[in-house]
Amino acid sequence: MPTVSVIIPVYKVERYLDACVESVIGQTYTDLEILLVDDGSPDCCPAMCDVWAEKDPRIRVIHRKNGGLSAARNTGIEAASGKFLIFTDSDDRMEPDAVRRAVEAQRKYDADLVLYNLTYVDEENRPLPQPDFSGFQDEVLCEDEVWARYFALAETRIYYVVAWNKLYRRSLFRTLRYAPGKRYEDQFLLPYLLGQCGTIVCLAYPGYRYVQRKGSIMAAGSSRNYLDRPEFLLEWTACFARRGDCLRAEGLLNDAIDNLAEKQRFDLTTPAQQARYRAACHGCADAYRLLARTTGQRSMWLRATLLRMGLPVYKAFLRHKGKAASPKN
Template identity: 40%
Template sequence: MEHLVSIIVPVYKVEKYIDRCIQSLINQTYKQLEIILVDDGSPDNCGKIADNYAAKDSRIKAFHKKNGGLSDARNYGAQYVTGKFTLFVDSDDWLEDNMVEKLVAYSLKYEADVVQSAFYYAHDDYLLYDNRYYAKDEPPVILNNYELMTELVINERVKNFAWGKLYKTSLIEDIPFEKGVLFEDVFWAHKVMERAERYVILHEPLCYYYQRDDSIVAAYTPRNLDIIKGLKERHAFIESRYPDLINESYRLILKTHLEHYLLLFLNRQKDPGGVHRKEIQNYITKKHDCFNKSIVKDNVLKMELQMFIIHPYFYIGLLGLYKLFRQLKLTPSPAELERIN
């Protein structure tokens, strides 16, 4: 007998993409599904589209609520979950037809609390696959709890994303997403992963993470700084439960602060008076010793921190030099993801 899998799909202003997403769920080779569509007060026709699908397929349930954001919609959908497993799918993404079947099979085979699928970064006319760490045909990787938390903090092989992973429902049912923030997964993932005793990573890309055309610079707002808030909150968690990972946590916090200082600099009109840039500068200065200790083996990040401490504009100038050297082929370019046209 197949175990029921609950799929939660928050829906908001995705009229252009929602059919592709829902069809990929309906077409799953694994049929024991409970598809929970949460219309988060979408002003377009998404609510009607959800209702139409629910009327045609008994596995689909459509709910409607006032707009409260992605976290609120996920939390709302979670109260209707009855499956042994839960999967989160964003409504502009889509799945391979056999994704659920494979994730369930590996969860049962390895008695895993969470199974993570590889994915494609899906652009309108091409795909990107991250082959820097694993090849598509490599065998699964099984992590214990400490290995999992290490990889989560490093944020390379195990991402903070809630989507793309099959969870035992019992693992997550009492851990809600934090409402009113961007990057809500950063606030949530470590609380879940702390409970996971066995975590499986599959390298075959089974889902498509849709990339909109908006550039990160043009779309940037100070609300994006929520990720820093989330990383600091997680750092306090790491300090109390995984002290061996403190330096790795500091390293990611430093990288994220530097990245957002640059984005704020490029969007100076969105940071009147440089308020947010000053906050970042003050924090990096205050935590200078901690950051130095955390990056002793990372010469590039050490140089960036040194330049930033002298003055943030020295750091920005250093990034400009990196770019120039790469263009002149004096230094190698960062490894690129595999492109599939």
């Protein structure tokens, strides 16, 4: 049984695939199983994967019908035999010492999760000056400390969120899977993942090279333009409410409400998207009801009632409340 299974979903990355796989097979830590999950790629990637499997016995190829990034990762999770898991996106690269450093940190602290740092690079693998991740340090944290650092950051909080700069104890995925069809699948999973972790090791070592390319999923505009964002914020709201952190939960909920109020941002041209939007709006009312029951605050019951009447009614209430609270001239 290999110590580490590296799961690489593959879809329409002919230009980048060889460099990615080379960076994984070239790791200084060699006790690896490398799973290339061909997600029904319509180009030459399936054949390229098969060629790589012939070159290195540690590589296994899984050809599957296209289902998206989350589905491909889930396929890899279910096929993996290693004690630990690493995800790598097929248009990115790993630094040669990334796995060794992560494994050594895991062993030293008996960690459930190890994070290593990252560098943004352009399509020619040249490092980009921004965002600057040099402020991260080696440290051992608990779940609450990770959340505190996450919320204290802005642009570099991606360090804590993304799937691909981490070594996971495989048992973390005993019941967890990535949400199919979601753009921010790692955000949906994060609270449930961290909630299982006792010891989390964060490394300053930049072990991952994150390629910025125009055709990638994450290059397609602001996150505020997609209903996935308020949807995961509502899930986070429920998670923090269950933890008893109602202040944080309400902040997340208000962020979701503000995003949904920007209705013009969303593509609501189909009945399915319209139904998702309505469900998210109703979810905000349900979330305020949950907070009201937890805290006993009457103001939260009022907000829940107004939200059930519709976002325009709720926003009108907030405007009136703001005017009433402003000092008179």
